[in-house]
Each structure stands twice: as structure tokens, then as C-alpha cells.
Amino acid sequence: MKHDLWNIVETTTEPTTPAWSKKNALALFFIRESYGPAGFDLIEKISMAKIAWDTFAEKSKSSADPDSGMENGRFNQHVSLEKHIREGEWDAANQLISSSPDAMTAQISIFGSTALHIAIFEGHMNIVEELVKIMSEENLKIKDTDNFTVLGYCATVGNIQMAKCIIGKSRTLLSIGNGIFDLIPVVLALTYNPNRTEMARYLYSETPLEDLMPRNGINGAMFITRAIYSKALDMALDLLESYPELAIALDCNGRSPVEVLAGMSFAHRSGNRLVYWKQWIYNSICIPSAHDTNQIPISVQKSEMEKCSQARNIGSARGSVWNLLKFLEIDQIYELKLLHHQSKKLLLRMCQVLQGLKSQQLEKGKVIEAMIKAVKEGRVEFVTEILKACPDLAWCAEISSGRDLFKFAVLHRQDDVFRLLCRSPAKNPKFAMSDGDRNTILHIAAMFEPSARRNTVPGAAFLMQREVQWYKEVESIVPPSTLECTNTNGKRPQELFTESHKELVKEGEKWMKGTASSCTVVAALIVTIMFAAAITVPGGNKQETGLPTFLNEKVFMVFIISDALSLLSASTSLLMFLGILTSRYAEEDFLKSLPKKMIVGLSTLILSIATMMITFCASLSIILPGKSRVVIPIICLASVPVTLFTWMQFHLLIDMVISTYGSRIINKKARYGS
Template identity: 30%
Template sequence: MSTTREGEEHNRESQEVRLQRVESSNIAGIEMMLSKLVDSLAHNQRQMLEAQAQSQQHLLESLTTNFNKGLEEVLKHQNKALANPTGEKKVKADEKKQKTAENAVVPYVVEEYTNLFSAAYWGYWDEAKEYFKTHPDSVTKKITSDLETALHVAVKFKEWDFVEEIVKFLSVDDLEAKEKSGFTALHMAAAHGNIKAAESMVKKNRKLIMLRDNDGNIPLETAISNVSDGQDKTVKYLYIVTLKNYPSLFTGPQGAKLLCCTIEAGYFDVAISIVERFPDLAMEKIEKRDLYALESVVCRPFSFFSGTKLPWWQRFIYLFIRVNLRSPYDNLDLEEDKENPLENLESTLRAEEEENHLESSEGPIIRDEDSHLESYQVPIRDEENPLDSSGGQIVDEENPLDGSHGQIGNEEDENDETDKLSFVSTESKKGLIKFISERIMPSYLARVPLVKRLYNKKLMHKQAVVLVKKMLEQIDDKTTTVAEVIEFLNKTSVVNMAIKNGITEFIKECLDIFPFVISHDLRGESMIQIAIAERNEEILNLILDAGEDQRDDLVCKVDESGNSILHYVAKIAPSYHLNTISGAALQMQQETQWYKGIESMVHPFLKHTRNVNGDTAQFVFTEEHKKLVATGEKWMKETSGSCMVVATLIATVAFAAAFTLPGGNISQLESPKNGFPVFLRKNTFAMFALADAVALFSSITSVIMFLAIMTSRYSEEDFLISLPQKLILGLANLFLSMASILVAFGAALFLALRDRYAWTPIPIAIFGLISMFLFALEEFPLFFQMVRVTYWPRVLKSKNRRSNSSDKQTRLTIKQNSIKQKAKKDN
């Protein structure tokens, strides 16, 4: 037993020793791990401290460097300011050109010319001058990837003081350097509209005027194409010096291109001056664009009054505006001061500015100059198509009414298209115009922005008409036979485009100068056929008035396919014309009015004539308008259905209100007034009863009209009078029923609340008027349009022009026209 106990004690001791050994070894391992961890943390901390110290040192060095550079710049600017006692300081702090990374894209700069580029970019002429002394060859070197010289860079970033100095420093040939797009420095200065920079370059080298860029544009074209505020003087200057020194630039296809550029930019006074001095350009063609100058005018319908869509109240103001058509290019003496035209031009501009300032300080001046259409006005920008300063045109509206831009006054030209705006007699109209133009317009309205914009429009319209007249007169002088005129008009297609764009002024001038045009075909169609196909009533009436002596020949005109003018009106109108009319039903109504109007104008025999396909005009009309009739039927039914729902609800409410009277009835069996309304003797109750009855009867009438529309046969004839008349009556009764039911509701509510709230009529009236105003605002435009078109149609509203010739004469005329068409086709 003792031996066993000793063995157990020995084992226990050995286990304790082993445990102690394990514990000691674990503690040693943990201590070693902790030691390594501490060493690692200390190493990382040392690295972080070293990196932080290095970054702080780098930041401090960077701040110091930037501060030193900024201090040098400030001292440099101060030295420049001290060296400039005249006060013309170059303040770079405000950076008027806003040269930042957002709006000034700096091209790649050749590395060795970085300092020169920086000097030209910021306008530091002293630094650039020192650089030129040490590097003489750098004056004409291309310092950017766009092949720009220091002069190009300065002009590009509008450092005009730098430009003036470097122009003095450069030689004559150095100014002719071109950049990547072929621009000389003069091209760039013209694009920016700086007259001083352009003048300094031209004075040193006049050859710059005729140098062209890669697109073939001279500096004058660049200035015209990049119009901006205040650039009129630059265009005027470049035009006059180009005209005096290189008049050959205004001839040939390049001259025609310059003329078209001038017209498209809206400088009509410059275009008029060019046409007067170079009449051959009226018939010159631009080869690359396949365009004539006359076509560029006709392609801009908004340059004419007939092509400008103005609201009636703006048209009324337009009537009283007088424009001054004087031009700085009138009586320009090109031989005067031939050796040095710039000084003479500078004095002329200065005198003109003084005159403008004097006139503007005295207010608008009334002048009577409409009878003198040979004098023109200063440039006017195109308001319909404004472009930005980088490549377009902007209307100068800051001071359009001063002496240089004319004045506002009375309009007494009886031939003016705006005379149709007046609804009074001629004598009273003249008196009213005179009073407004002489008393009100100059004193109160001359500075109104709207009046200024309308003035600019009217000035543009007048100048466009004068330009067209001049060009047509030049064509008349250059042609000797009728065939030559017709050939030119066929090549240009100006008459076709003018009728299509609705330019009445052009057609009037064309017929005044070439009255024989109405009897000739232009690209296979006569003028009357084109006017009918384009649905232009004003031009159609103008043609018929001009050809009154040959009316039978005009209305019996047939084309190569045997189509008469009745066949032309039977074809559906162009989509752009139909889209100006609201609703398919009204579109069909106007189409029917046109057909009936032309049908009443031609001889009855023509109604049954057939074309080469064997179709009569009525058959063509039916086939062409099938889709429009279906669309008009759908529109009529949907409109009538929607309105019928509203009318039915109003009728239901009005009927129920008649048996639920406000206040109730007297319920005294023994009283003789038993069953009488409580408020029977009140005036407000009478108003309620009357309004409720009107609402009921008008809503029922409206429902009847809409039912008649729903059950109509929807033939072509129905769209002329029947359907529109029913819709007009239905809408009128619906509006009356809505107004009446609101009045009845207001009267009933007032009867119920008058003893407690005496002010109830005020909010009731206000909310009722608001509801009626919203309904009128949405529905009345369509309603008034339907009334006007149905009862006072504008289509062929002129006097009846029905042919008085007999059937035999009509047949003979048609036969002769057919023979002519066949002969032309054979030739």
C-alpha cells in the first residue's frame, strides 16, 4: 500500500513539473510575441511620422514657391502701373475676358515658346518685347499646335493693347501669317468685332483685306458672319475700305457669295449698296452652293411683313411705326481720298456718332421719307434667326431709335401692306395715325422694348422690299427679251419659292416689273396654278388683279396632264398649310370653301372637263379628301360627344333644381298660399328661377344640336355650312347653360345665407367668374375661329371673277392652251 501511495505521489509531482514547464514555455512565447508586436507598432509609428514630416515639408515648399511667384506678379503689375502715368492700367485681376479653364481652351503650346505664349495670352507686352529681343526669329514662329503666332494668340484672347503694340513691331509681311484655318489676325479681329485692331492692321498692310481663309472668306465676310453687339462699325469699316481698295472682290461668283452672306446675316443696307454698285451680281450664281442672291432673299420669308406672323395687337402697333431708310453708304465717294481713305472714314464715323448722339438726346424725330426709297438704313439684325456671337447674328436693340437707326413716326403710305390693319375710314385713319405718331409715339412709347423690336422688324421688312426691287430692276436691265427673263426665273425658281413661302411683296414687285410672267409657265406650272396649289389667297388675288385683261386665259389654263385650275384646287392642300388650322373638320371646311370659290370663278363648262386620266375635278376632290373627311367625322363626333355629356348633366341639375327650391314651400293647409315658395316675393328668387329656366332650355337645345351632329351623314357638302353651324349653336348654348346654372346656384346660396352672411355675393361672383373665364379661355378661340370661317370666310373674299365668255370661247381657249402645252413638251 505504501509503495502504491508513493508511486501516486511521484506521478503527481511529475505532472506538476510538466505543467510548470508547459506554463513557463507558454509565458515565454507570449512574452516573445508581445515583444515583436511592440517592435512592429513602434516601426510603423516611426514610418508614419517620417511620411507626415516629408509631406509637411513638401507642402511648405509648394506654398513658399507659389507665394514667391504671386509676389513677383504683383510687383510686376505695380511696376507697370507706375510706368504708365496716363492711367491706362492693365488690370488683370478682374480678367474681363474671363480667362479660366472653363471658357478659354488653351491649345497645345510648343514647349520652347511657353513664355511667349503666356505673355501673349495675358497681354504682357513688355515681357514679349524682351523675348523678341533675345529671340528675333520667334516673331513669326508658330507657337501652338493650331499654327498660331503670338499675334494670333493675342487677338484670340482679346488682348487689344498687346495687339496694337505687336502690330507696330511686326513687318508688313509678318501680318499675313495664317493659322490652321487660314485665318489671318485680321480675320480673327473681324470675327471679334474690334475696329481699332482691324484698323491698325489695315493701315499697315492693306493687302490683308483681300486674303482669304480656307473657306474662301475675306475678313469682311468673317465680320458679317460673326455679328455681335457693337460690331456694326467693324462691318461698316471693312466694307468701305474693301470697296475702295479692292472692288474686284465684289465681282464674279465670289462677289455673289459675299452678297449672299450679307443677306443671310441681315445686313440689307450693305446688300443694297453692293447691288447698286455691282448690278451684275443680281444674276451671278454661287457655284459651290448652286444659289443666286435673289434666292437667298426669298428663302427668308420672315424678312418680309407677309412672312411674319404677328398677333393683332402687335400688328396694330406696327402700323404706327415709321422707319428711317437712310444709310451711311448713300452717295459714298469712292474716289475721295483714295490714297488714305482710312482717315477720311474715321472722321466720317466720328461725325456720324456725334449726329446720332445729338438726335438721340433730343428724342425721336419725325421724318417723311417713305417716298424716297433710294435712301436706306443702317444694319439691322435678323430677329427670327438669332445666333450667338461665335457665328450668327444678334439684333442690336440697345439704341435702335436714335439718329443713325431712324425714328418712330406716322405711316402714310397708302400702298403699305399694313393698311389692312385699320378698321376706320381713310381720312380718320390718317388723322389717328398722325396724332399717335406725333403726340404719343415719340413721347411715351419710343423706349418701350416691344416697340423697339417691332421697329427693327419693320425696318428689316422695308429694306428687304427695297433690295428685291433693286435686284429685279437690275435683272430687267440685263435682259433684253421675255425668253431671257423666263429662263432666269426658271433657273432660280424664285417665283415658285416666293409663292410657296407666301411673300406677297416679292410677287407684287415681280409683276410690276415683269407683268408678262403670269402667262408663262415656271418649271411646268403657271403662277395661278402654284398659288392655288399652295392655298395663298392674297397672291391669287394679286395675280388676278394684275392679269385682269387676260382673265379668261388665266382661268382656262391647263397643264401638260390636262389639269385645269379646278383640278389644282381639288388636290389636298400641303400639310404645313393644314396644320395652321385647328381641327380636321375646320380643315375640311376650308378645303371645301377653296373648291367652291374657284368653282364659282371659272366657267361652268370647266366643272366637267377631264384630265388625261379621265378624272373630273370633283372626282379628284373626293378621292384626295377621303382621309380628311374620315378624320373630320371622328373629330366632330368626339367633340360633340364630350360636350353632350356636359350639357346633359346641366339639364339634369337644372330640372331637379326646379322642384327643390331654396327655402322650400309654404306648408299651411288653411292658408291660400299653401305650396307657394317661401322666397317667392324676393328679387333674388326671381333671378334664380329665370337662370334655372335658361340653363334648362339652353342645355336641352345644346343636346339637340350635338345629337344632330352625331346623326349627320358627313358628306363633303356638310362640312361647308351644316356641321360647323350646328357645332357653333351647340357650343353657344352650352356656354349659356353653364353661365345660367352658375347664376342660379349663386342666387340660391345667397337666399339661404343672406341673413347670417351678408357678404356671400362677393365670393360667389368671384368664383363664378373664374370658372367662366377658364371655360372661355379654353373654348372661345375655337368657337370664334369657327364663327369667322363659317360666316365671314376669308377664302376668295374678293369680288366675283367668273368668266363672261361663252362655252365656245371657253372651249377654244382650252384647246389653244392644250396645243401650247403639247408644243412645249415636244420642243
């Protein structure tokens, strides 16, 4: 009935439509699954669901069949019991259980679920309580065909009250594995409810820590990796304090906690780029000592934000400033910094474990993979702490490609990480070494990795500029002989750079010309308007002398000066953009020539727009003296679109200036041989 198949077993004829055949096959499958393997021989050769249904109906009316081992009416009884449990009808279900007590522990669904399994899944708390009362502790350990206990079901659905009810009857279920990996309930809770950790926290407070020991299987490693995924870093740290060796233990996916932590962007400050005002709030936040995750008793933990909401301290902010900060999403920023605080403590604890380990242990614990991943993604905090604990890891390399950390930092354009690595004694030897394809570090700098921080630069042209900057910087620190080295494809670094950046050069040219064309239109329009305004001054000219009528007014002088500045700056901007449109677009031009023209063009365009607004305001003041009630609203309304344009272009201008004149990618002290 649930799948709209009842008409199949009531039909008296055999339709021949494809739709009927499909429904007949589905109904036949359900009938076979419901009756179980014991009755398969009975309907093996039956092709119509109606005949199979009638066969079983007759069988249920007869006495017990010694061949199948099925009791009279057992099939119908299980179907009815499952229906009542799913619909929350305890009285009807209880009558069936009372008449046949074995039905309480029978696997009554097609997936082998018992009545209690079904009640948990459907969320019927009253039925769960009643069934737990009358079931023995041994019966509570019954698993379904997927190897899940009733407490495993509670962990997956996240119902704490049901879990408390079951644990009150049988605590041994906390230690029984579930599923194909034999995961205990506390691990299941983190696996199936990664965004809600309340169930996991409760089960962790009840579960014997011995169940999470490394020698007891993968549950310990699974718990820590899933806790990291779920941002429950305090629980991960608590378990790691008891069993430090879990830092390099592997979970069911073959990943260790240290490797998982390396890849979590939310856990590191470098993985969360904040706008300037959020960055100011972040820097001002002080995490109270109460948030020391070593001092938080897990057994009584609630959400970190609930537990410590009264302990927040942001510098000396008080009163209206505090309200303003709350308005500026301070709760989220506070939670982010708290997460970073916990992540650092977890990382430091892992580093203590790594100290003194042999290379085979580090490799087996996926520490090298963790370092490579952290370098690729720019997790400079992670790399810093790991190298402090194990300085020799600066020499590690990926087995498959032969590339070391220096090459990965260059390939993925991670300047902070590369500057850090350049402090290592491994710097000079690594600069002179090549990978499995005989690519030197300069060859790597010549390659274009599309995923390498595209969102940090304003447009394809400045991405190309960044690529040229990287190549030039790496070129300045490698041995001179590297410039002529060829890889397995016979390419020198400069040849490889030209080949790999062909498309980016085209994209950069298209972006630069498109931007210049748009700004040229605006600049030309301003030039036209300002020139016309200079000729037809407000108030006109005196007929006797030809001089402006309001020549001696102070506001008129403001009008003339701002008009002249706007005209000159717009003309300069127009010339710069025309220069961009007619420039060549070689690789070297993206380094300084084209960006400088774009910066000058945008700067003067913004200046011309600002002075044009001043000219407009001065003109209104001259034409409508003493009419401030009219002049001020008009000025405000007219300023909105111009201000929006200026603001958007100003951000682009700032990004361009930083990209062109910002700090060096590589520190001068990183020169080869220094």
C-alpha cells in the same frame, strides 16, 4: 497634356487595351502634325507615340539636319510659343520671339496658324497689339492652312478692337479674300456673326466699295444675301444703290439677293401674323422720315433701334397710353415694322433693276425661282411689286414640273396671292393649261399639301372644310371641260380629291367627334344642375300656397329667367352635339352641315355657362342678403374656371365662324372668261 495624352509618351511598356491603342494613335497623329511633313519620313514606320516622341526629342538636341531643313530646337520652340500665346503669357512669348524672330511669322499650330492668329482666336488683345507693332505689313498678310488672314479671324470672332488695330497697320487686308471662296472680311463678319452686325457695319464703313463690285467675284452678292439673313437690310440697300446689278448676282450657294428676300418671312408683313392688339399697335406706328434708309450714313450707323429710339411716334398716344403700349411689347413691334419698311425699300430698288431685263437674265438671276418661292409661302407684297415691275412674269412656270404661279398658289392654298394673280391677263390661258403630268388647275386644287397653312384653321375638321372650299371655288372658275379631264394616272379631279383626302376625312371625323363628346358632357351636366335648381329654388316654398318664398323679390326673377335660359340653351347645345356624333362624315358635310352644328352647339353652350353663372350669383344674393363681403369673393372665385373655359371656347367659336362665313377665297370677278 490638353487631350490627356502625356502618359502615352511617358509609358515604359506597351499596353494592349483598346483604350490605350486609341490614345496612342491620337498622340501619334498630333506628334506627326506638329512636326510637319518634313519629319514624316523620320517616324513613318513608328507605331508607338513614345518612340516617335523620343525620336524627335533626340533630333531636336542634335545639330541642324540638312535633309529635313529643321533647325535645332525648332519643334520645342514652336510648341512653347503656341502654349504661351494661348495662355496669354506675353512676356514668355516675347522672349521666344526675341531669340528667334522667324517664330513670329511661323505657322506654329497644326492648322497653320501664326502667333497672331492664335492670339486673335483666344481673345488676348494685349498680345495682338504687341504683335502688330513689331510685325511688318507684309507679315500681316500671312494666311493659315485654311486660307484665312488675321483680319479674317477678327471678322469671324467679331472683335472690333482687334480689327481696328490691324487695319491701322494694313488696310490692304480689307480686300484680301479668305477661305475656299475668297471672301473678304466684311462678308465673313456677316457670315459668321449673323445675329450681331456691329463688326460688319464697322468693316463696311472701312472697305472700299470696289471690292464688292459684281466683276470682282461673289463678294458683292454674298454681302447682300448675308445682310438679308442678318436683318441688316439698310446695308444691303446701300450697296445695291451703288451696284444695282447685284440684285440678280449669285452668291456661293447659287442664290441671288432677290431670291433670298423672297424667302425671308420676317421681311414681309404677310409672314408675321400678329394677334389683334399687336396688329392695332402695328397699324398705329408711324416710321419717321429719319428712318429713310437712303438717308442713313452707313459709316456712322449704329443699331437702328438705338439711333431712332427718340423718334418714335404712335398716332397721338401720350402719357399712360404710351406706357401701356410699351408694356405691350411695343419695342419689338416697332422694330418689326421698321424692318418691313426697309424690306419694301429694298424690294422696290430690286424691282427697278428687273425692269427691262430679258427672260434669260431673269432666269439666270433666279427671279423665277424667287416668284415661285414667294407664291408658295404667301408673300403677297413681294409678288405684287415684282408683277408691277415685270407683268410678264405672271406667265412663268417651273421647268421641272411645268406648274405656273396660279397652280402653286392653289396647291399651297395662298388665297391672297391667288386673288392677286387673277387680276392678270394670263388668268384665262393658265386656267385652261395643265402641268407636266397633265394636271389641270382643278387637279391641283384636289391635291392635299400637308404643309399648306395647317396652323390657320381650328382643327382637322375645319382644315377639311377649307380644302372643300378651295376645290369648290376653283371648280367655279375653270372651263366646264376641266371637270372631266384626266391626268397621266387616269384620275379626274373629283376622284383625285377623294383619294388624296381620305386620311384628312378620318382626322376631321375624329376631331369633330372628340370635341362634340367633351362638350356633350358639359352640356348634360348643366342641364342636370339647372333642372334641379328650378325645382329646389332658394328659400323654399310656402307651405300654404306652394309658391316660392321669394317670389316677389326682383333678384328671384333674375334667378328664374337665367335658370330657364341656361336650361334651354344647354339642352339645345346637347342636341346639336348629339347630332354631330350621329352625323355622316362625307366630304360635302364638312363644308356647311357639320360646321353649322358645331357653331350652334358651342354658341348655346357658352350662353348656358354664362346664364348658369348669373343663376348662381342670384341664388347667393337671395340666400345671403346683405352679406356682400362674403358673396362677392365667392362669386369671383367661382367665376374663374368657368370664365377660362368660356374664353378658350370663344376663340374656337370665332375661328369657326370666320372659316365658315368669312370672305370668299376667290373673288367673283375671277370667273373664267371675265
